[in-house]
Amino acid sequence: MLKMSVKILIVLSLLMIQTTYSQTVSLNGEWDFITDPNRELTVNSLENINWRIAVVPLSWQAQFTDLRDYQGIAWYRKIFSVDEIDDSKVFLLKFNAVDYLSKLYINKNFVGQNEGGYTPFEFDITQFLHSGENEIVLRVMDPMKEENPTEGISFWHIPHGKQTWYVQNSGIWQNVSLSIKPFQHVKQLHITPTNNGNVVFDGNISKTINEVEEIRIQIIDPNGIEVLNERRTIRLIDNTFHFEEVISNPLLWSFDSPNLYTITLMLGENSIDEKFGFRSIEAKNSKLYLNGKPLYLIAALDQDYYPETIYTTPSEEYLHNEMMKAKQLGLNMLRCHIKVPDPLYLKVADEVGLLVWYEVPNWGQFTNEAAARGSRLLDKMLERDWNHPSLVILSLINESWGIDLQKKEQRAWLLKEFDRVKQKAVGRLVVDNSVCWGNFHLKTDINDYHTYWAIPENKNQFDKTIKEVAARPKWLFSEFGDSQESGDEPLLISEFGNWGLPKLPERLPWWFERQFLDIEVSMPKGTHDRFIEHNLDRVFENYNKLAEESQRAQFRALKYEIEKLRMTPEIQGYVITEFTDINWESNGLLDMWRNFKIYADELQLIQQQDVIIPRPVKYNYWSGEEIQIDLYISHYSNRDLADQKLEWNLGDEINGSIDIGGLISADVTKVNSLKLTLPEVLKSEKVKIDLKLIDKNGNEIAKNFVELFVFKKPEEQKREISVYDPANNLNSFSNSLSNDHYLSESSDIVIAIIIDSKVLDMLKKGKSIICLVDSTTKLPEFFTGKIISRNEEWLDGNWATNLNWLRDDNLLFNDISFEKTFGFEISQTIPKIVLTEIPPENFEDVLAGMFVGWLHKNSAYVFQIKAGKGNLIFCTFPLAENYPTDPFAKRFLQNLISYIQSDQFKPSTIWTLN
Numbered sequence: 001m002l003k004m005s006v007k008i009l010i011v012l013s014l015l016m017i018q019t020t021y022s023q024t025v026s027l028n029g030e031w032d033f034i035t036d037p038n039r040e041l042t043v044n045s046l047e048n049i050n051w052r053i054a055v056v057p058l059s060w061q062a063q064f065t066d067l068r069d070y071q072g073i074a075w076y077r078k079i080f081s082v083d084e085i086d087d088s089k090v091f092l093l094k095f096n097a098v099d100y101l102s103k104l105y106i107n108k109n110f111v112g113q114n115e116g117g118y119t120p121f122e123f124d125i126t127q128f129l130h131s132g133e134n135e136i137v138l139r140v141m142d143p144m145k146e147e148n149p150t151e152g153i154s155f156w157h158i159p160h161g162k163q164t165w166y167v168q169n170s171g172i173w174q175n176v177s178l179s180i181k182p183f184q185h186v187k188q189l190h191i192t193p194t195n196n197g198n199v200v201f202d203g204n205i206s207k208t209i210n211e212v213e214e215i216r217i218q219i220i221d222p223n224g225i226e227v228l229n230e231r232r233t234i235r236l237i238d239n240t241f242h243f244e245e246v247i248s249n250p251l252l253w254s255f256d257s258p259n260l261y262t263i264t265l266m267l268g269e270n271s272i273d274e275k276f277g278f279r280s281i282e283a284k285n286s287k288l289y290l291n292g293k294p295l296y297l298i299a300a301l302d303q304d305y306y307p308e309t310i311y312t313t314p315s316e317e318y319l320h321n322e323m324m325k326a327k328q329l330g331l332n333m334l335r336c337h338i339k340v341p342d343p344l345y346l347k348v349a350d351e352v353g354l355l356v357w358y359e360v361p362n363w364g365q366f367t368n369e370a371a372a373r374g375s376r377l378l379d380k381m382l383e384r385d386w387n388h389p390s391l392v393i394l395s396l397i398n399e400s401w402g403i404d405l406q407k408k409e410q411r412a413w414l415l416k417e418f419d420r421v422k423q424k425a426v427g428r429l430v431v432d433n434s435v436c437w438g439n440f441h442l443k444t445d446i447n448d449y450h451t452y453w454a455i456p457e458n459k460n461q462f463d464k465t466i467k468e469v470a471a472r473p474k475w476l477f478s479e480f481g482d483s484q485e486s487g488d489e490p491l492l493i494s495e496f497g498n499w500g501l502p503k504l505p506e507r508l509p510w511w512f513e514r515q516f517l518d519i520e521v522s523m524p525k526g527t528h529d530r531f532i533e534h535n536l537d538r539v540f541e542n543y544n545k546l547a548e549e550s551q552r553a554q555f556r557a558l559k560y561e562i563e564k565l566r567m568t569p570e571i572q573g574y575v576i577t578e579f580t581d582i583n584w585e586s587n588g589l590l591d592m593w594r595n596f597k598i599y600a601d602e603l604q605l606i607q608q609q610d611v612i613i614p615r616p617v618k619y620n621y622w623s624g625e626e627i628q629i630d631l632y633i634s635h636y637s638n639r640d641l642a643d644q645k646l647e648w649n650l651g652d653e654i655n656g657s658i659d660i661g662g663l664i665s666a667d668v669t670k671v672n673s674l675k676l677t678l679p680e681v682l683k684s685e686k687v688k689i690d691l692k693l694i695d696k697n698g699n700e701i702a703k704n705f706v707e708l709f710v711f712k713k714p715e716e717q718k719r720e721i722s723v724y725d726p727a728n729n730l731n732s733f734s735n736s737l738s739n740d741h742y743l744s745e746s747s748d749i750v751i752a753i754i755i756d757s758k759v760l761d762m763l764k765k766g767k768s769i770i771c772l773v774d775s776t777t778k779l780p781e782f783f784t785g786k787i788i789s790r791n792e793e794w795l796d797g798n799w800a801t802n803l804n805w806l807r808d809d810n811l812l813f814n815d816i817s818f819e820k821t822f823g824f825e826i827s828q829t830i831p832k833i834v835l836t837e838i839p840p841e842n843f844e845d846v847l848a849g850m851f852v853g854w855l856h857k858n859s860a861y862v863f864q865i866k867a868g869k870g871n872l873i874f875c876t877f878p879l880a881e882n883y884p885t886d887p888f889a890k891r892f893l894q895n896l897i898s899y900i901q902s903d904q905f906k907p908s909t910i911w912t913l914n
Contacts, residue, residue: 027176031056032077043105060171062310071144078136094122096174105137118340119380142170157370161338161361166583169311185270190386193278197247204240216266222259252291253277253389255332258353277389283445288490294666296636297573298607299333303582304341313342323352330607335575349390357393362401395431400439418443441477443484450495454797455557456827470570490572497577499801500554502591503544511583521800521853522584530855533840549821555599566634567613569668609637612691614706619824620887623681629674635663643696650689684711686818709825711887720747733880763870764913768900773876785835800853807847812899816891828886831876834859845909868913
């Protein structure tokens with residue numbers, strides 16, 4: 001028998017370890033690294049080559065700028081020294097994740113290979129070691145995104161998730177370790193608890209020596225109290241064992257009380273420690289239940305990418321900090337999106353009390369081989385993550401990526417795969433396909449749907465979509481006759497969201513040069529140039545001030561959407577896209593550096609189990625007008641809300657309260673409508689009405705607010721106005737306008753919707769033309785701008801969000817501007833038309849406009865021109881149709897009339913009319 005001591009010298013990291021017991025040594029740190037684009041190297045030709053130093057764990061894309069887009073072959077090497085190996089021990093080399101195909105060599109001997117980029121693999125390397133210096137070599141192949149396979153493997157047939165969206169991930173991206181264990185040791189222990197205290201243990205060991213073995217079990221409860229300490233025998237069958245225990249009165253795991261038990265199982269001199277929690281998750285009666293109590297799901301999509309390390313988790317502390325921020329925002333779940341996270345992700349979620357929904361990373365094209373890879377990956381995910389109580393939902397497919405649901409055989413595969421996984425994933429919910437428009441469910445525990453709309457532009461379409469989903473339309477499930485809908489699946493809106501651009505550091509990040517596919521609006525590069533070129537520095541002090549306004553607009557949209565979901569009783573939860581920004585994609589609640597966006601404190605108010613929902617009948621009012629706000633309360637907490645009141649106040653002097661009877665648990669109740677007469681105002685203003693739900697003991701249960709716009713009544717200033725309307729499209733508008741002004745064909749101020757030869761003649765003569773642009777408007781051929789519907793070319797803002805801005809210092813917006821961007825005050829009068837292709841040098845005369853994404857599609861809503869001797873304003877706000885009913889529209893038109901002949905009308909854009 002050789003001596004028990006083992007010395008390991010990890011040469012590159014200069015780490016020496018001596019031990020006489022089982023232990024695990026980290027091999028993270030510096031490794032030799034070289035790419036092999038021509039596939040010329042072999043394990044025997046690695047001497048005397050120009051190695052570079054790579055950090056492990058970290059993808060090569062994350063650490064080498066010249067390899068940011070490299071896929072193919074690379075080699076890793078690590079040297080270590082072993083002295084006096086004990087033949088009763090085994091050396092186990094473990095890689096937590098390497099993307100994609102790994103071939104391991106120890107001392108030039110081939111040990112084995114592993115295919116897959118997300119889950120751990122381990123090799124017993126004992127027989128390949130010798131005393132003295134030893135060499136680890138790992139050859140990694142990540143298939144290239146080409147039509148032809150790389151070494152027989154097509155990138156489009158392997159699970160890769162959204163690496164094609166942001167940046168690839170290749171190489172050793174999770175921890176590497178070397179474990180020294182007894183010849184017989186416990187390899188894995190799966191723990192399946194139920195809330196009545198029963199616990200099932202299933203494990204496997206490395207080698208069966210005796211059919212019956214004695215083990216010792218110790219279980220410590222969340223308070224550090226030992227609740228079990230016993231010796232027992234286990235029977236081994238094919239190196240596996242099974243036994244059960246009972247824990248009396250178990251402390252349940254939840255997001256409020258993340259109670260974790262610790263088990264230590266000892267077999268001889270080997271021990272294994274695992275944590276587990278008692279919790280149940282159910283989908284029944286069209287609702288979700290956590291530990292038997294109704295749960296409203298408040299989640300965010302998490303891409304699980306990081307600013308510097310991309311796929312690799314920076315640290316456990318980093319995860320803890322971001323997950324605590326998630327809880328601070330009111331989230332109770334993260335949906336880790338088509339990426340298998342680092343094991344630390346679930347460990348931290350267990351500890352802080354955050355539910356997790358994760359998904360199989362998608363492949364690109366469906367083949368039997370691709371589907372089989374996805375099935376194997378899911379099995380390995382469950383094998384690795386079985387004991388985590390935070391993991392409650394699994395998805396097989398997202399938005400039918402990698403599968404064609406129009407094909408019968410592919411639908412049959414998904415049905416079969418759902419049943420297989422549902423039987424395997426005990427105690428968890430399974431989603432077959434997380435659905436968006438154009439695809440559907442077949443059989444699922446959760447009936448979820450994705451929808452994206454710009455708000456306030458498309459708030460009515462958002463409302464319509466939610467109403468349709470709440471009615472469980474047939475199109476949510478297959479209409480080929482093969483769906484297995486129960487009609488009882490909880491309804492979720494599992495993706496929706498809006499962009500809020502991040503503040504940027506002085507040194508721009510590497511991804512600033514990259515866009516998504518050929519989608520221009522996703523390209524950050526040139527943002528600062530576009531900011532200056534389009535005169536946005538006349539609106540915002542600097543780019544970061546613009547970003548703050550973008551984030552405020554993002555919050556306004558999210559608030560509207562969340563409140564709509566919460567007032568819809570059929571919807572049982574939602575997933576915001578997304579938790580953090582990821583490279584160019586800027587719809588995070590945090591930016592990519594994990595900083596809160598500007599609205600964090602306000603957002604958490606509406607992300608609770610009990611929420612007040614104020615829904616105004618409209619947003620714009622004249623001073624002295626009666627307002628009406630319909631009030632709803634969504635009640636999902638365990639509180640007994642049998643007798644409470646709703647307090648409200650508008651400023652310090654106007655306030656009141658509404659008595660509320662009992663609220664139905666796990667439901668939404670319309671409790672009343674708040675009606676009050678607004679005071680007379682000397683200046684138009686945005687008013688905020690605060691609301692608080694107070695229980696019978698005076699405790700604050702929830703609070704929220706609603707903002708409305710109160711417009712000063714227009715003064716009696718009748719002027720002579722002419723309406724040029726040869727097609728008689730403005731008859732109704734003319735009638736309304738005649739109530740406030742004198743209509744006269746001889747007026748110097750003309751309202752038109754076309755620029756024809758007669759209008760040009762008017763301009764030549766010095767008249768002032770307000771052109772209310774609509775879809776019928778014709779422009780002169782010499783004008784470089786174009787009229788385009790916002791239904792075209794990303795201008796709708798539904799995916800990459802638009803921002804509507806105004807020159808709030810201009811007389812045109814006197815007494816009708818509330819911020820530097822438009823909000824719900826234009827919800828009735830939002831432009832459906834824009835003027836595009838206005839040269840940047842003329843943007844000084846764009847008084848209101850919009851951009852999409854990273855300051856692209858810069859377009860005008862209001863554009864002023866000096867035309868001949870006359871003055872010309874193009875306005876795309878639909879003022880004519882809304883003039884009679886909308887205070888904003890009426891005040892805006894009055895301002896246009898006043899401004900166009902004022903001393904402040906001084907455009908630099910000139911039309912020379914001959």
